[in-house]
Amino acid sequence: MAKTPARGLGKGLGALLGNEDLSELRKPVGYINKEVVSPESKPRDTADILRIPVDLIEPNPYQPRMSFDVQALQELADSIRTFGLIQPITVRRMGNKYQIISGERRYRASLLAGMDMIPAYIRDASEQGMLEMAIVENIQRENLDPIEVAMSFQRLMEECRLTQEQMADRVGKKRASVANQLRLLKLPAKVQHDLKVGLVSVGHAKVLLAVEDPATQEMLCDLIVKNGLSVRQLEEKVRALGKEKPEGEAEEPAELPEMYYRLLENVGRYFGDNLSLKRGRDGKGSLTIRFDSDQQMEQFLKALDQR
Numbered sequence: 001m002a003k004t005p006a007r008g009l010g011k012g013l014g015a016l017l018g019n020e021d022l023s024e025l026r027k028p029v030g031y032i033n034k035e036v037v038s039p040e041s042k043p044r045d046t047a048d049i050l051r052i053p054v055d056l057i058e059p060n061p062y063q064p065r066m067s068f069d070v071q072a073l074q075e076l077a078d079s080i081r082t083f084g085l086i087q088p089i090t091v092r093r094m095g096n097k098y099q100i101i102s103g104e105r106r107y108r109a110s111l112l113a114g115m116d117m118i119p120a121y122i123r124d125a126s127e128q129g130m131l132e133m134a135i136v137e138n139i140q141r142e143n144l145d146p147i148e149v150a151m152s153f154q155r156l157m158e159e160c161r162l163t164q165e166q167m168a169d170r171v172g173k174k175r176a177s178v179a180n181q182l183r184l185l186k187l188p189a190k191v192q193h194d195l196k197v198g199l200v201s202v203g204h205a206k207v208l209l210a211v212e213d214p215a216t217q218e219m220l221c222d223l224i225v226k227n228g229l230s231v232r233q234l235e236e237k238v239r240a241l242g243k244e245k246p247e248g249e250a251e252e253p254a255e256l257p258e259m260y261y262r263l264l265e266n267v268g269r270y271f272g273d274n275l276s277l278k279r280g281r282d283g284k285g286s287l288t289i290r291f292d293s294d295q296q297m298e299q300f301l302k303a304l305d306q307r
Helices: 013-017 070-083 104-112 128-139 146-159 164-171 175-186 189-196 202-209 214-227 231-243 258-271 294-305
Strands: 050-053 089-094 097-102 117-123 275-279 285-289
Touching: 070 104, 070 189, 089 104, 097 104, 097 117, 128 146, 128 164, 146 164, 146 175, 146 189, 164 175, 164 258, 175 189, 175 202, 175 258, 189 202, 189 214, 202 214, 202 231, 214 231, 258 275, 258 285, 258 294
Parallel strands: 089 117
Antiparallel strands: 050 117, 089 097, 275 285
16 A cells, blocks of 8 residues: 655644654663573463574464565664564474464564564464463453553454454453554554553553554654653644644544444455545545455455345
């Protein structure tokens, strides 16, 4: 999908930031108090994030993606050098090695970044139910940061093949709460890092999610860290940016009611991320579906006929 060009920041967001160096505040995230895995050691909890030496990790020979964009990999590597690998990979034990289940792009970028240890979940060949219970137990811990919670939700859906509704039942939360938590993973790495280490709050993150352009999200995040903006002050900055939009451009969408999350989840089973839903504060909007083939659409129509 083509990236939307960044909007001009009008008078002043760039000027407000100045050239202050925030590197002292932004240290790469580390997974402390976690066991460093060797060929002889076994994880006690498959829901924990453990650090594995890179020479013990092997790519998956069945990886469907055969080529990786070199420039995108380098950009991810640069991000990893600055913020660390925020979203761990998932591996399984294969003899004295660990084979990648998911996250090969992150693994390759970590190698480019010069990392000698990579944070990972280790997936045992145990029963699915045991894995599910371990992840749910991990989510219920009180010391998890918002990004860790969001990653646990995502992992529960992907590895245990649960819908958002099923996952919400497992963790005792409303579906909308789960969907909002997962949205945090759509933020740029810089914002995820600052949320993870406590430089910004979930309230700040929700306001930033209403901003479409990632570069603007990052600059606003810098402003929060530099000036200690409250959530209300950040909302005022975002509103001020909205007033600088070209005449006739739509305002930022309101928070979606739960039924729209159900719609995106159900239709997304057939079209993945090829969906775009826009809804204004008056309830009017549009749903755009991009499909890859006639067969994909035929499969979707058959599913509708069976309901």
